[in-house]
Structures are given as C-alpha cells and as structure tokens.
Amino acid sequence: MSRRIVLAPDSFKGTVAAADAAAAIARGWRSVVPDDELVERPMADGGEGTIDAFAAAVPGAERMPLTVTGPDGRPVDTAWLRLPDGTGVVELAATSGLTLLDPLRPLDAHTVGFGEAIAAALDAGCGRLLLALGGSSSTDGGAGALTALGARFLDAGGRQVAPGNRGLGDLRTVDLAALRRPPAGGARILGDVTNPLLGASGAAAVFGPQKGADATTVAVLEANLARFVEVLAGSGDGRDARDVRALADAPGAGAAGGTGFGLLAWGARMAGGAAAVADAIDLDAALAGADLIVTGEGRYDGQSAAGKAPTEVAARAAAAGVPVALVAGAVDADASAFAAAHSLTHLAGSSAAAMADPVRWLEAAGAALARDAS
Structure with missing residues (x-):
C-alpha cells in the first residue's frame, strides 16, 4: 500500500x-x-527562496522581472512576485542580499534595490505586500529602501546622505513628505528573527560579523543605527518620538540589518516568516x-x-x-x-x-x- x-x-x-x-x-x-x-x-522563512516557495505553491503566481540598484550600486536583474489575489511578494535577498556582494561591504551596502522593488509592486497596483526579510548584505536600518520609496535623509547641509550605514553617521534631518504609503491591504514583514534593532542582541552586534564587520566596525554600525532612530524620532511627522523609539525595541526590528525597523516605521507589520509561507502554500x-x-x-x-x-x-x-x-x-x-x-x-x-x-x-x-x- x-x-x-x-x-x-x-x-x-x-x-x-x-x-x-x-x-x-x-x-x-x-x-x-x-x-x-x-x-x-x-x-521558506522569509529569507532566500521565499519567492520561489510562493511561486511553486500558488497557481497563477507571476514573476515580474525588473532591474534594481544592487547593494553596492551595480544593477541587479531580479523579480518580484504577483499573486492572483493582487498581493505582491518582494524578497530582500533577491534585491539587496549578501550573495550579491563580492567583496563584503559592511558599512556601505544598502537596501535601495529592495525599496525599488517595493515601489514597482506599488506601481503595479498591488493592494497588499508580503516583504521577505533575510539574507541581507547591509546594516542600514532600511534607510535605503525608504529612500527608494520617497524619504529624504539629509546631512547638516541639506544634502542626501550616502546610502548604507556609513551615511547614517552624517544624518541630521529627515524629510518624509514624499514617502509613499503602504497599500490599502497593508504590508506584512516575513522574517525569521526576533532581534531588536540595537544592543547586544541587535542588528549590528549579532549580524554585523556575518557581513564582514570586525569589532570596531560593529561599534560604528551600532552608533549609526542609534543616530537613525533618534533623527527619525525627531522628524516631526506627527508621531510621538517614544513610539519610534519603541519600534527599535520591537521583536524583529533588527531583521535584515535593521530593515525590520525601517519597515515598521513605514507602517508595515511583523508576521512570522515561516508561518506565513506555510499558510500561503x-x-x-x-x-x-x-x-x-x-x-x-x-x-x-x-x-x-x-x-x-x-x-x-x-x-x-x-x-x-x-x-x-x-x-x-x-x-x-x-x-x-x-x-x-x-x-x-x-x-x-x-x-x-x-x-x-x-x-x-x-x-x-x-x-x-x-x-x-x-
């Protein structure tokens, strides 16, 4: 039998x-x-292969090819996935992932390409987003992704700071006037870690060494992420500064080099990566x-x-x-x-x-x- x-x-x-x-x-x-x-x-659990898992399991899922700015500035040919119900699935590993870098660039790698793919899904009319975090090459707190969605992160002279964590060290003000909103159906973060943004179990301390950071560089990454939180908390966009700081402590805020924090600040919500994929398939x-x-x-x-x-x-x-x-x-x-x-x-x-x-x-x-x- x-x-x-x-x-x-x-x-x-x-x-x-x-x-x-x-x-x-x-x-x-x-x-x-x-x-x-x-x-x-x-x-999949929100990291590498999440789009493949959805594509294999959901009849009618359609890959939407595009070229984005890779984590070191070079173009990357990638795709996001459109599900039949109008949901867009965007995978950070496929746009701003560690495997796209050689050599590693812990201070300068960024998530601009991830934000460009999110913007493409919004442009295509997706009413809901699933944002798969994992396999990140950067520790930029998601600032690169937010930049691609319309945010402006400025230095003391009013100039856009360089993408990547290093640029956050020059950050003085934030302009969110042109930042695009999440879709009406919301944006869910698919991730497999529960780390906060800062501290001994945060993005820099735990995941920085995997991205080529030595102890000295980890300290710089941490300090620059802390600056990002404080400047965003003082941005005057109508949110209580305490709420922004609380987001940095939220489980999963440290995911993908702090991109979890940036997406939470954007208005996305956390969802267990593996659980969400298991439901979808x-x-x-x-x-x-x-x-x-x-x-x-x-x-x-x-x-x-x-x-x-x-x-x-x-x-x-x-x-x-x-x-x-x-x-x-x-x-x-x-x-x-x-x-x-x-x-x-x-x-x-x-x-x-x-x-x-x-x-x-x-x-x-x-x-x-x-x-x-x-």
Missing part, C-alpha cells in the same frame, strides 16, 4: 533552492520506494492524510527553534499527528524530536564533500529516509 509523503524543506542557503531540494529528496525516495505518493511543498491541507513529512535546511542548530522553517513544519505536523523527519546539511542541535534525521555532512563524510555536490547527498538522504520508513 502506497503512503503519502510530504516534502517541505527550506533552501540549503547558498547551495540548493528549496524547490530543488524537495525534488532531490523525492528522487532519492523513489529510488527505494517508487510507488509512494510524494507531495512537494518547498518552504496550504501546508495544513497537504498534511491531511500524510504518513510522514520531511523538512530540512542547510544547518539545524540552536537558532532553528526561533521561527525557522523546520520548526514551523514540525509544529504543524505535531498538530496534525503526522511524524516528521529532518534533512540538514549539518545537524548541530538536538534532533531527537524528529522521527528520523540525516545530515548531508555525515552521509558525504565531510562538510566540504557535502557542499561540493549537495544535490547528490540530498538524493542520498531521501533514499535513507525511505529505507528508515520501510
């Missing part, structure tokens, strides 16, 4: 997209048990009648429990009474809650071997899971 197996991995960041990971696991599974029904539902319906669901990501570690895709999938599987298995590039945390867990690093013999041919080892993991379940 054939079984129903749902495959819902996140992307293996920097190596394999979520849809490709699901397909590879499926090939491996079929090599052992060809008659099982395999349902592919690639996942109708994961609960896919779980109905399933015998097993397989999830995964590049590294399963201590941060995975904080809103990452495998944790969201596992929670929904538990609610549906469906066992869940894990595939990860590396497993660095307790995975005993899963019915089975396989590490590509273990299967390949080393992390280098796993990263050199991840699709091969995802297929091997799929085969191993099928044998586990037989």
Whole structure:
C-alpha cells in the first residue's frame, strides 16, 4: 500500500533552492520506494527562496522581472512576485542580499534595490505586500529602501546622505513628505528573527560579523543605527518620538540589518516568516492524510527553534499527528524530536564533500529516509 509523503524543506542557503531540494529528496525516495505518493511543498522563512516557495505553491503566481540598484550600486536583474489575489511578494535577498556582494561591504551596502522593488509592486497596483526579510548584505536600518520609496535623509547641509550605514553617521534631518504609503491591504514583514534593532542582541552586534564587520566596525554600525532612530524620532511627522523609539525595541526590528525597523516605521507589520509561507502554500491541507513529512535546511542548530522553517513544519505536523523527519546539511542541535534525521555532512563524510555536490547527498538522504520508513 502506497503512503503519502510530504516534502517541505527550506533552501540549503547558498547551495540548493528549496524547490530543488524537495525534488532531490523525492528522487532519492523513489529510488527505494517508487510507488509512494510524494507531495512537494518547498518552504521558506522569509529569507532566500521565499519567492520561489510562493511561486511553486500558488497557481497563477507571476514573476515580474525588473532591474534594481544592487547593494553596492551595480544593477541587479531580479523579480518580484504577483499573486492572483493582487498581493505582491518582494524578497530582500533577491534585491539587496549578501550573495550579491563580492567583496563584503559592511558599512556601505544598502537596501535601495529592495525599496525599488517595493515601489514597482506599488506601481503595479498591488493592494497588499508580503516583504521577505533575510539574507541581507547591509546594516542600514532600511534607510535605503525608504529612500527608494520617497524619504529624504539629509546631512547638516541639506544634502542626501550616502546610502548604507556609513551615511547614517552624517544624518541630521529627515524629510518624509514624499514617502509613499503602504497599500490599502497593508504590508506584512516575513522574517525569521526576533532581534531588536540595537544592543547586544541587535542588528549590528549579532549580524554585523556575518557581513564582514570586525569589532570596531560593529561599534560604528551600532552608533549609526542609534543616530537613525533618534533623527527619525525627531522628524516631526506627527508621531510621538517614544513610539519610534519603541519600534527599535520591537521583536524583529533588527531583521535584515535593521530593515525590520525601517519597515515598521513605514507602517508595515511583523508576521512570522515561516508561518506565513506555510499558510500561503496550504501546508495544513497537504498534511491531511500524510504518513510522514520531511523538512530540512542547510544547518539545524540552536537558532532553528526561533521561527525557522523546520520548526514551523514540525509544529504543524505535531498538530496534525503526522511524524516528521529532518534533512540538514549539518545537524548541530538536538534532533531527537524528529522521527528520523540525516545530515548531508555525515552521509558525504565531510562538510566540504557535502557542499561540493549537495544535490547528490540530498538524493542520498531521501533514499535513507525511505529505507528508515520501510
């Protein structure tokens, strides 16, 4: 008797997209048990691959190509996604992401391109926005994105400051008169982190080193973000300065180099990235009648429990009474809650071997899971 197996991995960041990971696991599974029904539902948590997950799961979704200003000023060919209900999905990783930079530029990378893509979705008449944060190259607090939406960030001489965190050090005044408003249906922020903007668990301290910042540079990033908050709080746009400062403390304000804060100040609202994607791809319906669901990501570690895709999938599987298995590039945390867990690093013999041919080892993991379940 054939079984129903749902495959819902996140992307293996920097190596394999979520849809490709699901397909590879499926090939491996079929090599052992060809008659099982395999349902592919690639996942995302707001970072890299979010648009791909929506495109794969939502019939009629349409990619809208455009060229934006990349995080180092060079043009980037990218796309946003229009859903049939008029929602626009814009992914920061695809417009202002870390993978678009070589070398890293912790003080100068910016989110202008992300804002340009948001503006394009607004121009196309989208009545609602889903804004996927993750994989950011910058720590500009979202100032670049707001600039592309009409805000003006000015120095002491009334000139526009340079894009990026470094420019925030020169910031003295803000002009929001021409800033575009979110659409009538609102803008929801899809993100997988709960960090505030500032402090020991903030955008600069936690994520700055991942973007090439040493200890001295982290201190500069932090000071410039703090200036951004204070100048925005004193902008005189009708909001209480205390409310603006409170936004900096909000969970998720530190997402994507503080872009979470900038979007909150714009009027967007936070929503769990993995949960929102799971809703959009109708994961609960896919779980109905399933015998097993397989999830995964590049590294399963201590941060995975904080809103990452495998944790969201596992929670929904538990609610549906469906066992869940894990595939990860590396497993660095307790995975005993899963019915089975396989590490590509273990299967390949080393992390280098796993990263050199991840699709091969995802297929091997799929085969191993099928044998586990037989």
